[in-house]
């Protein structure tokens with residue numbers, strides 16, 4: 001029995017060590033690249049650090065950047081834990097953003113009703129965007145990856161069209177939402193020298209807890225995971241396989257929709273015509289991967305990526321191009337994906353140490 | 355050199371368990387050597403060590419007298435060791451030839467794959483050993499027995515001199531088993547050596563030369579088959595006397611629990627496989643369905659359990675019409691189902707074995723309350739069942755996947771019986787179980803019968819049908835064609851009936867219902 005505990009905790013240790021080592025390797029590789037291209041890696045990383053943590057303002061901005069990443073990371077992790085690959089978080093973010101802002105503009109109500117309603121609209125829109133691929137997968141077996149990719153484009157063009165011709169008269173961005181629908185907080189802004197930090201971070205953290213609770217503690221999670229692992233056995237056990245596939249996509253979509261709502265109601269306060277994807281959904285895939293599809297892991301991974309991306313803005317001051325951060329992120333993902341190698345190396349190391 | 359393979363004092367540990375503890379097996383050239391042991395004794399593990407899938411913690415392996423280190427299956431292949439796994443490893447959409455040459459493709463001058471040449475070679479090997487395999491058939495189109503012969507061909511094509519069979523007969527019908535036995539005989543005639551894992555003592559007595567017995571990971575010893583008998587083998591492996599003949603009181607059938615009327619069920623290709631079937635099963639009796647695979651048994655079970663829609667007819671469970679109800683509702687109406695394919699239907703292999711114990715009841719109290727799982731209750735129940743049904747597992751948190759095949763089956767059986775359903779459908783319930791476990795399961799089934807449950811047993815093992823049933827219904831071509839009392843029939847007559855000879859030839863069949 002003692003041995004069992006030891007080994008499972010060993011496995012857990014591996015689970016934690018692999019992402020940490022990947023991150024370190026990514027940063028080291030980044031340093032090497034900086035060196036080769038004639039920059040001083042220490043100056044580069046100091047600039048990165050300052051870009052994310054220099055003062056209260058940058059910290060506030062870093063937090064607001066982390067917020068939607070947590071949510072899209074959770075969205076993808078949730079689907080993944082139930083055997084589905086939701087590439088459509090991007091589109092779900094866009095429709096969630098649009099719906100939340102729409103409600104934020106169009107309705108006149110006291111904050112206690114207006115704000116929750118706008119947030120809910122974002123979640124519902126994202127959920128709807130997950131529902132369609134879920135339905136197609138459950139009923140006629142179309143692979144969710146293909147449908148969600150296409151749904152991303154539909155979301156982008158539909159959203160642009162609505163902004164242009166429904167919400168405005170051929171303008172490229174909408175008016176500002178009513179203050180009763182805003183997540184912004186004067187208190188937080190004052191605290192952070194008027195950064196765009198907003199209450200959304202609390203929502204993101206709450207959703208992380210929610211995901212853990214649904215997946216690990218409820219019969220819903222038991223069914224969702226079971227269907228993801230083995231459809232036949234789930235059917236045999238009396239679960240409704242189609243319903244669970246759809247439900248998983250809806251919940252995942254709702255999480256991503258919330259990420260959009262955070263941007264619409266918190267950071268920007270409006271929605272604009274976009275010429276390309278926000279990338280929040282795609283970055284969520286990386287966040288989920290690094291976070292091992294675990295809510296706490298997702299939060300930590302989102303913090304890391306948020307910091308890197310926010311800090312990148314300051315790197316040109318050390319002469320390093322911002323793109324380097326994208327390279328580092330890509331390398332980290334590369335190392336996580338090849339965790340097999342790290343695991344193997346660790347095992348080797350341990351054996352020799354004995 | 356007399357021994358082709360020697361595994362000396364092998365030790366293999368898994369987290370929390372010593373699967374092989376100082377085991378020695380020596381294989382002579384040209385012999386069929388049986389490996390016998392209870393479920394979870396460590397047979398598959400030992401063979402996986404020989405095949406290079408696991409590395410032993412201690413011990414020595416010699417091939418033709420030379421000490422070797424088998425670090426992976428390729429090394430095993432090079433040493434002439436081939437393995438036919440219990441769960442086949444074939445690519446379904448590929449043809450037989452493509453599967454066999456996979457990873458070992460014969461190259462033409464331009465590096466192209468020379469399929470023609472391969473097909474010819476495969477045909478030759480197939481003919482030489484009487485494997486009767488069509489090299490150009492697709493795997494998804496051929497029977498389980500044929501798939502197994504493809505696995506055998508694969509090892510031969512790679513030049514195997516030593517073949518390991520891990521429970522090859524567990525998935526085969528009796529006809530296929532006798533074919534396999536013939537194949538094994540012709541293999542040793544050609545100078546190959548075979549290690550055979552099986553739980554069926556009859557097979558060991560029939561084809562094997564020697565038998566090594568393992569008990570709880572320890573080597574008990576090797577015996578000459580001609581100097582022993584099934585009783586001795588059984589007690590060697592279990593460590594106590596085993597009763598082959600199940601003892602039971604005469605049945606006392608009461609009211610009809612399962613009533614099936616003019617049932618028609620189609621398979622995926624929309625062909626009727628159950629064709630106007632009538633059957634009654636009463637409380638307090640075990641009805642055994644005897645039949646050759648493919649006569650509609652699977653479809654019948656799926657229709658009763660709600661996994662498949664029936665085209666017409668009626669299925670009634672006690673007073674309730676359950677025709678075409680969803681599985682959940684059928685289960686709630688009082689059905690327990692030990693499925694034929696335990697990996698596909700019986701378990702969520704990635705869940706802990708404990709979580710699998712509540713697969714149908716997780717949403718009920720006390721396992722959950724307003725949708726919130728109560729793990730304490732779940733694992734308490736799991737522990738109770740693990741103890742009662744002697745499921746050997748390091749802990750209730752171990753993934754179901756890591757349990758040995760027989761222990762997975764015991765877990766499913768425990769779960770299904772424990773719900774004390776009015777009707778229990780047991781499809782091949784003892785497939786892959788050791789004799790001790792079979793005795794235990796049969797006793798449990800009879801216990802349930804005596805508690806007044808109705809039991810429908812479907813099995814390809816005539817021994818089992820004859821031994822456990824109170825009434826035997828013979829199924830042929832989608833219908834029940836005859837009904838017999840076990841004490842008034844025998845294997846020969848059942849065999850004839852199962853092959854579809856008319857009732858006149860085989861004797862009268864009144865009292866079908």
Ligand SMILES: Nc1ncnc2c1ncn2[C@@H]1O[C@H](COP(=O)(O)OP(=O)(O)OP(=O)(O)O)[C@@H](O)[C@H]1O
Pocket residue numbers: 368369371373391392393394395396397398399400746747748756757758759760761786
């Ligand atoms: N990969 C694994 N990880 C952990 N434990 C394992 C693993 N494989 C096997 N075991 C354990 O090792 C023991 C021996 O298992 P093994 O599969 O060798 O049994 P077996 O003799 O083949 O049984 P069966 O007749 O039921 O197939 C079992 O207790 C099993 O739970």
Ligand SMILES: [Mg+2]
Pocket residue numbers: 397398399520758759
């Ligand atoms: Mg085995």
